[in-house]
Amino acid sequence: MDTSHYWSNLVSVLTVIGSLGLFIFGMKIMSEGIQKAAGKKLRQILGAMTRNRFFGVFTGFFITGLIQSSSATTVMTVSFVNAGLLTLVESAGVMMGANIGTTVTGWIVSYLGFKFKVSAIAIPLMAFALPMIFMRRAVVRSWGEFLMGFAILFLGLAALKDSVPDLKESPEVLRFLSAYADPSLLSRLMFVGVGALLTIIVQSSSAAMTLTFVMTANGWIPFEVAASMILGENIGTTITAELASMVGNVHAKRSARIHSLFNIIGVAWMVVLIPHALKLITWFSVDVMGNASPYAGSTASPEAIPLALSYFHTFFNMANMFLLIGFVGPLVKTAIWSVPSRTDEDEEFHLEHIGSGVVNTPELSVIEASREVARFGKLVSKMNRMVTRLITETDLKARTKLYKKIRKYEEITDRVEVEVANFLTKVSQGELSEGLSIRIRGMLSEINDMERIADIYFQMSMVIRRKEEEQLWFTPEQRQDLLGMFELLEKALHVMCKNLDVEDKMYFDEAFELEQLINKRRDELREAHLKSIETGDYNVRSGLVYSDLFSSCEKVGDHVINVSEAADGFAYRT
16 A cells, blocks of 8 residues: 555645635634624614515625624524514524625635635735734724634635645546536435535535635536535535524524525525526626636636636525515414424523524624523513512412412522523633623623522512411501512512613613612611501511511612612613
8 A cells, every 4th residue: 555645645635624724714703803893783783674574685695795604694683583673584584685695705705716816915914914903992903803814714715725636637536526417406416415515514604615616616526516516505504503503492493494494495496497597607607797608617717617606606595585585474484383382481481592502702692691681680570570469369279379480480590590600601701892891790790689689589489488377467558568569679670671671771760769769668667567566566477577578678679779780880881
């Protein structure tokens, strides 16, 4: 065995893999840099989306084309769906647009990477980006990362072009490929599968598409085979999203399923019509754009096939969008049917906004966590209403059910605090702006206070249960006084939830006034309670339970104002 030939082949394979890794790394840095630089504005664009699905398509195209990551666009869309700012129907338009946005990568690579030697300016671009990365201003640093990623991406592309061997001098390999590159439907389906597998392996449809472009330019595969692989890469990227959503919630799974249905249906009709589509693309590339024929082979013009493939990729995604945009409703219904909720509690008592399995930038991660914190506030508000019902409920079966439900909610809030805190801890390990650091500290404080609120409500339910077991009873006046305190808490919790849920407006003055009212009311009840004990107006043991409850209400009020203070502190710093 010729060991030198073996090692030479191994080095060649590793060089291709390393070049591809450099390309993916550059794309990752570029995408994360622009998301950190303009993430808030991108979210505002997405959040302002109307119910017009065509505008949603444009929004998805614009954001994906800008940040060069359909996964990031999907993550943002899912977080808005979970927060109730977008419906699944509205999100479908964004995902269709995201598909078209991924074609921008093909245009950049085919025009700049093959027509011009962009790698020649990549190193000077790094020299320009390097000082920006060390600037004090976070926005400048983020734009520096974007430029650095752009330079690394094209260095990776140049390395990939050089590392993929030219097979024109290997007729046996070309004969093998040509044997399968026949016009039959079975052959097309086989190469669709190859494209899907390639995307799953490299975990990036853009990287898989770029590798396909390089293989065509170096004579590995002909135009019609590459077109089938491009279709397969559209399916491969949906499988990646499906795998990522497996550890997510029901909303993430449904969003991924809509994306999968859209792409699979599109590939199904295009794989049948691909011979006619390629004739149309060839006419457009040669007669309209003035390029060489992609069927002429790489000997005539190495960039002819990549250019034609970028046209085909765009044509396919736009045609699929126009064909299916009128069927968004059925697509959403099919996604909901294929990913049903196990129970009503599947959506109510699990983390909804984080844990989707997709690695986000800190900017997006903090947004997801803030939605989860806002939902945490709604959970403790429900506990207030449950304990209030215990004061007036007379049916034993209903009371028993309430006790169990309060215990369950207390356990849920313990889990939510731990999981959100762990998530925020992971996020804080990355590079953060000052505003994000302040927001994370604020959220950690908020979830700690809300977990304490849940503990107090659970303790109050146990106090009421002991009262019931000892057959102690409140006077009508005591019951009305307690209901008045719980009503004040309900208002305070409502304001707290508004402060957690609204980014651009705070209601701290209202929260402070309610906290003062709660304190004042507690003082009044305590003074009246002591006088009643002195005069012997009611049972001392029931009076102790009564005192414990209104004092606990005041403690809840303290934690509620702490949450609003933490949220208000962040608002004034941004």
